[in-house]
Amino acid sequence: MSQIQERGSTHVYKVNKISKEEMESMVARCVYEQPPFCSAACPLKLDVRAMLKAAAGGNFKKALQLYEKIAPFPLILSQGCEAPCEGKCRLGEIGDGLAIREVERAVARYGEQSRLGSVFRSAKRQKIAILGSGLFTLLLAGELEKKAYPVTVFCEESDEEAYLRTAAPFLDEEAFALELRRLKGKEIRFECSCRLDAAFYEQHKASFDVLCASDEVRAKLFPDSAPIPELMICEAERLVSGPTRGVLDAAFGAKKAALTVDRLAQKLDPRNTRGQEGPTDSLLYTDLSEAKALRRVAVPAGGYTKEQAMEEAGRCIQCHCEECLKSCAYLKHYKKHPGLLAREIYNNTQIIMGDHQLNKPMNACSLCGQCTVVCPNGFDMARVCHLARQNMVSTDKMPLAPHEFALLDMLFSNGNAFLARPQPGFASCRYVFFPGCQAAAIAPETVRAAYEDLCSRLEGGVALMLGCCGAIADWAGRTEMAQQAHELLDRELARLGDPIVIAGCPSCAKELREHGVKELRGIWDVLEEIGLPEGVHKLERPMALHDSCGARGDAATQASIRRLAASLGVRLTDTPYSGDRSPCCGYGGLTAYANREVAGEMTEQCLERSDEPYLSYCMACRDRFARQGRESRHLLELVYGTDAGAPPDISEKRWNRLTLKRSLLRELWGEESMEDKLNFELNYTAEARRMMDERMILTDDVIAVLEDFRASGEAIEDEDGLLVARRRVGNATFWVKFSRTDGGYLVHRAWSHRMNVVKREG
Amino acid sequence: MAIEKNYYTIDPQGKLKCVKCGVPLVKGKAKFMYLDNGFPVELPVCPVCGFVYVPEELALGKVASVERALEDK
Ligand code: SF4
Ligand code: SF4
Numbered sequence: 001m002s003q004i005q006e007r008g009s010t011h012v013y014k015v016n017k018i019s020k021e022e023m024e025s026m027v028a029r030c031v032y033e034q035p036p037f038c039s040a041a042c043p044l045k046l047d048v049r050a051m052l053k054a055a056a057g058g059n060f061k062k063a064l065q066l067y068e069k070i071a072p073f074p075l076i077l078s079q080g081c082e083a084p085c086e087g088k089c090r091l092g093e094i095g096d097g098l099a100i101r102e103v104e105r106a107v108a109r110y111g112e113q114s115r116l117g118s119v120f121r122s123a124k125r126q127k128i129a130i131l132g133s134g135l136f137t138l139l140l141a142g143e144l145e146k147k148a149y150p151v152t153v154f155c156e157e158s159d160e161e162a163y164l165r166t167a168a169p170f171l172d173e174e175a176f177a178l179e180l181r182r183l184k185g186k187e188i189r190f191e192c193s194c195r196l197d198a199a200f201y202e203q204h205k206a207s208f209d210v211l212c213a214s215d216e217v218r219a220k221l222f223p224d225s226a227p228i229p230e231l232m233i234c235e236a237e238r239l240v241s242g243p244t245r246g247v248l249d250a251a252f253g254a255k256k257a258a259l260t261v262d263r264l265a266q267k268l269d270p271r272n273t274r275g276q277e278g279p280t281d282s283l284l285y286t287d288l289s290e291a292k293a294l295r296r297v298a299v300p301a302g303g304y305t306k307e308q309a310m311e312e313a314g315r316c317i318q319c320h321c322e323e324c325l326k327s328c329a330y331l332k333h334y335k336k337h338p339g340l341l342a343r344e345i346y347n348n349t350q351i352i353m354g355d356h357q358l359n360k361p362m363n364a365c366s367l368c369g370q371c372t373v374v375c376p377n378g379f380d381m382a383r384v385c386h387l388a389r390q391n392m393v394s395t396d397k398m399p400l401a402p403h404e405f406a407l408l409d410m411l412f413s414n415g416n417a418f419l420a421r422p423q424p425g426f427a428s429c430r431y432v433f434f435p436g437c438q439a440a441a442i443a444p445e446t447v448r449a450a451y452e453d454l455c456s457r458l459e460g461g462v463a464l465m466l467g468c469c470g471a472i473a474d475w476a477g478r479t480e481m482a483q484q485a486h487e488l489l490d491r492e493l494a495r496l497g498d499p500i501v502i503a504g505c506p507s508c509a510k511e512l513r514e515h516g517v518k519e520l521r522g523i524w525d526v527l528e529e530i531g532l533p534e535g536v537h538k539l540e541r542p543m544a545l546h547d548s549c550g551a552r553g554d555a556a557t558q559a560s561i562r563r564l565a566a567s568l569g570v571r572l573t574d575t576p577y578s579g580d581r582s583p584c585c586g587y588g589g590l591t592a593y594a595n596r597e598v599a600g601e602m603t604e605q606c607l608e609r610s611d612e613p614y615l616s617y618c619m620a621c622r623d624r625f626a627r628q629g630r631e632s633r634h635l636l637e638l639v640y641g642t643d644a645g646a647p648p649d650i651s652e653k654r655w656n657r658l659t660l661k662r663s664l665l666r667e668l669w670g671e672e673s674m675e676d677k678l679n680f681e682l683n684y685t686a687e688a689r690r691m692m693d694e695r696m697i698l699t700d701d702v703i704a705v706l707e708d709f710r711a712s713g714e715a716i717e718d719e720d721g722l723l724v725a726r727r728r729v730g731n732a733t734f735w736v737k738f739s740r741t742d743g744g745y746l747v748h749r750a751w752s753h754r755m756n757v758v759k760r761e762g
Numbered sequence: 763m764a765i766e767k768n769y770y771t772i773d774p775q776g777k778l779k780c781v782k783c784g785v786p787l788v789k790g791k792a793k794f795m796y797l798d799n800g801f802p803v804e805l806p807v808c809p810v811c812g813f814v815y816v817p818e819e820l821a822l823g824k825v826a827s828v829e830r831a832l833e834d835k
């Protein structure tokens with residue numbers, strides 16, 4: 001019996017298959033975290049999207065909190081801002097862009113002011129002076145007050161009211177009154193009626209840690225100074241100042257200046273660690289296909305009412321890229337965009353000691369490549385997960401449990417169930433038919449019919465090869481095992497005289513091509529060329545075609561399948577997400593083994609697209625849809641008029657492969673194979689059979705337990721008089737609960753665990 | 763002497779019998795081992811031949827969850 005070595009938990013840390021830089025460049029392809037276009041255009045980086053969302057929901061208090069983050073005087077900014085955001089709103093491409101500034105005005109008016117200047121805020125030590133008036137100085141004072149600096153404004157005006165008037169002459173009376181109240185509520189000290197000349201400056205200089213000035217005062221004091229606009233500083237004079245133009249520019253200037261003050265106060269170089277400042281171009285992707293082209297809500301003379309503001313804000317489509325999350329059940333399950341998930345999965349591979357909490361998501365991706373097609377930037381989650389798996393295997397951190405059953409299944413396909421024979425009567429052949437392990441497991445009669453057909457109609461002999469292409473090990477990240485599978489196939493192909501491979505499954509075709517098999521065709525290509533077999537039934541029925549993820553990016557195969565289906569009389573109903581955008585059935589990437597829940601959601605997602613019976617050209621898809629209770633057929637079943645019927649359980653899948661091999665050996669090559677006959681009768685309750693399938697317990701495992709019991713007599717008897725025996729097989733212990741029957745046993749229940757249990761002395 | 767910690771205890775209460783030895787199982791000392799970790803437990807054990815019984819609920823419950831936790835270490 002095949003066995004795979006279980007890892008220990010204390011192995012040495014080995015190689016890394018992917019560098020941090022490589023990962024970061026992969027992660028950067030996901031634009032999910034890019035700001036929306038409006039915010040990107042805003043030099044103050046207002047979270048427009050969030051503010052509009054709050055306003056649309058009538059939560060003006062929250063909306064104002066968001067707005068105040070960038071606007072210490074919200075009415076001033078909202079009445080005077082030039083609003084470059086509006087021109088970038090994506091809704092402007094189909095209708096009117098959002099009236100962002102008008103909503104801001106309403107927010108400033110209707111939102112409750114948040115009490116930032118609370119008594120508990122501990123003030124900073126460094127004292128700041130601002131000399132002069134004008135909007136820049138007002139906004140700078142507001143920014144610095146927000147940062148908890150003790151600020152003193154020296155101005156020529158007679159009082160705060162006059163100062164505010166100079167700074168924001170454009171405010172209407174209502175707004176002026178509100179902003180004056182706001183200004184008085186802030187912890188900003190005023191020294192009015194000052195003569196701001198050189199003598200004044202010299203006199204006060206020493207009392208402050210950082211000095212700032214309006215551009216007018218700066219020009220008066222230091223006519224030759226040269227302010228650096230990006231930093232708002234005259235470096236030689238250590239004076240924070242600079243010219244600004246217009247309301248938004250004054251706000252942006254104040255923001256830059258406040259950061260510079262912050263750096264200077266902390267005795268740091270104002271040039272360092274400033275982050276990205278000013279407007280940018282967003283790379284975000286927004287799907288506008290379902291957005292409505294609407295006019296903006298008309299603005300009455302006094303600005304929006306609450307209701308109008310809510311209505312206008314409600315037009316915001318909340319730009320987010322969700323292309324992949326819309327189409328992939330896996331990403332939907334983990335509710336994370338791939339950029340984030342990929343980073344977490346990469347970090348997971350870097351853990352040497354401790355929990356690998358991302359193992360589950362890493363192993364739940366079906367590696368199907370759908371995201372790469374639907375993502376506007378071609379994000380490749382499959383590569384991230386595949387590399388991460390390989391990495392975990394190579395550092396000996398990959399648990400065996402999630403994939404062991406599948407890997408053993410592969411070893412079975414390429415061991416006991418493997419077959420490679422030239423067509424009877426041929427020493428070497430021109431072709432070899434490779435149906436794939438799933439076809440033999442799920443639809444053995446279809447495989448037989450296809451092989452017989454190919455033998456009878458192709459010149460030069462058609463060999464047969466039953467086995468696994470290695471995709472299973474490849475998906476599991478077990479490169480060495482995949483390599484072994486490829487070597488076996490290479491050896492056997494050479495023995496058959498290197499025939500042209502006719503693949504029955506697009507995933508096998510892909511795997512074999514990637515591993516160097518040069519001459520390869522799909523059975524669909526061959527059938528198109530030689531025509532359908534004689535006497536094929538025309539079906540005249542509608543079906544939904546499910547494209548295989550193995551055929552993603554393979555337009556020729558997709559087209560060929562469609563032509564064949566049409567020539568069989570099938571009317572294909574169109575589904576969204578077909579062709580290259582097709583989702584995975586849940587089998588790919590071993591999701592069905594590693595994470596049944598996600599695999600189930602994948603299958604559901606496939607089946608949601610149509611109510612018609614499903615037609616597929618990969619046997620695994622056919623099987624998963626049938627298991628879900630949908631009428632499901634493989635194209636070859638229609639071609640050969642076979643019906644694989646109800647989906648087999650895991651034991652029947654093995655049995656089907658073995659039986660196909662044995663019966664073909666006997667009928668075509670006249671070889672009898674040894675059959676391991678049981679010398680007792682074995683029956684299962686329906687409950688036991690269902691349980692075994694779900695728990696991945698094979699009839700072979702049950703037989704091993706019972707044979708052991710027959711030899712040792714070891715078992716226990718429970719209260720109901722049922723017997724329970726056990727046996728360690730490979731990395732698991734199997735338990736079988738059974739009763740005796742006339743000629744043998746009836747199995748009632750079965751379970752297993754991987755931990756080994758032993759008696760302990762003392 | 764330190765008191766030994768048992769991660770899990772099941773007392774068969776005379777309800778289970780060893781078929782080979784014909785005696786009831788008793789609560790006995792056993793150990794689960796997995797990926798270089800060991801856990802002392804008390805399970806139904808045959809006092810004569812030492813057969814240790816792992817009931818279905820234990821295998822699918824506690825044992826399975828500990829396995830998963832260790833696998834992701
Ligand atoms: S489709 Fe998905 S992976 Fe691509 S950019 Fe959008 S959120 Fe990121
Ligand atoms: S729709 Fe909303 S999030 Fe998108 S650009 Fe316009 S305002 Fe910004």
Ligand SMILES: [Zn+2]
Nearest residue numbers: 780783808811
């Ligand atoms: Zn005993």
